[in-house]
Amino acid sequence: xxEGRLVIGNKRYSSWSLRGWLATHLAKLxxxxxxxxxxxxxxxxxxxxVTPNGLVPYLEHRxxxxxxxxxxxxxxxxxxxxxxxxxxxxxxxxxxxASEMHAGFRELRMAMPFNTGREFPGQRRTEGxxxxxxxxxxxxxxxxxxSGGPFLFGTEFGAADVMFAPVIGRFLTWRPELSATSLAxxxxxxxxxxxxxxxxxxxEEPSEWLxxxxxxxx
Numbered sequence: 609x610x611e612g613r614l615v616i617g618n619k620r621y622s623s624w625s626l627r628g629w630l631a632t633h634l635a636k637l638x639x640x641x642x643x644x645x646x647x648x649x650x651x652x653x654x655x656x657x658v659t660p661n662g663l664v665p666y667l668e669h670r671x672x673x674x675x676x677x678x679x680x681x682x683x684x685x686x687x688x689x690x691x692x693x694x695x696x697x698x699x700x701x702x703x704x705x706a707s708e709m710h711a712g713f714r715e716l717r718m719a720m721p722f723n724t725g726r727e728f729p730g731q732r733r734t735e736g737x738x739x740x741x742x743x744x745x746x747x748x749x750x751x752x753x754x755s756g757g758p759f760l761f762g763t764e765f766g767a768a769d770v771m772f773a774p775v776i777g778r779f780l781t782w783r784p785e786l787s788a789t790s791l792a793x794x795x796x797x798x799x800x801x802x803x804x805x806x807x808x809x810x811x812e813e814p815s816e817w818l819x820x821x822x823x824x825x826x
Contacts, residue, residue: 623774628665
């Protein structure tokens with residue numbers, strides 16, 4: 609019998625859910641996965657029925673109720689401390705860039721939605737999205753230069769990588785121009801076994817879950 613559940617949106621579109629899913633798997637929490645197909649907005653009626661804030665992801669584990677992706681990452685890291693760097697200075701940097709990702713980059717989110725099954729190269733390169741991308745690339749370059757890679761804080765896929773994983777998906781869909789350093793990092797994250805599993809399971813979702821606004825954006 610499982611020790612809880614993780615409620616997520618469908619994997620093709622739900623970038624926020626990807627974070628919660630990656631974190632729970634990295635921490636090896638024994639939870640059941642409950643997928644609620646999205647209906648074009650985060651706060652769909654089906655999601656509102658099962659989560660405290662009407663959004664995904666949402667984790668229940670051993671009596672704990674955790675929502676918001678960064679809070680889920682922090683909870684999972686309590687069970688798997690290696691998700692954050694062990695030393696105080698890199699750990700402070702990791703938490704800072706993870707928080708910046710959680711709270712910011714609205715222009716990128718609006719212009720380039722997450723879709724694991726489509727590519728729209730060259731489109732939606734708005735001024736705001738490009739500014740967000742430049743900042744993300746600067747973050748990655750700094751972290752990788754300090755850690756030596758291949759992940760943001762060293763050889764293991766960790767909490768900061770979890771927070772930026774949806775950006776990897778957005779970049780793969782919309783194909784903005786990126787530096788060689790960023791492209792290498794994108795490849796490293798995309799080929800991680802958990803990311804491969806997420807993309808494979810997204811491809812196996814029912815066709816009834818497809819949404820026109822994401823499949824054929826204006």
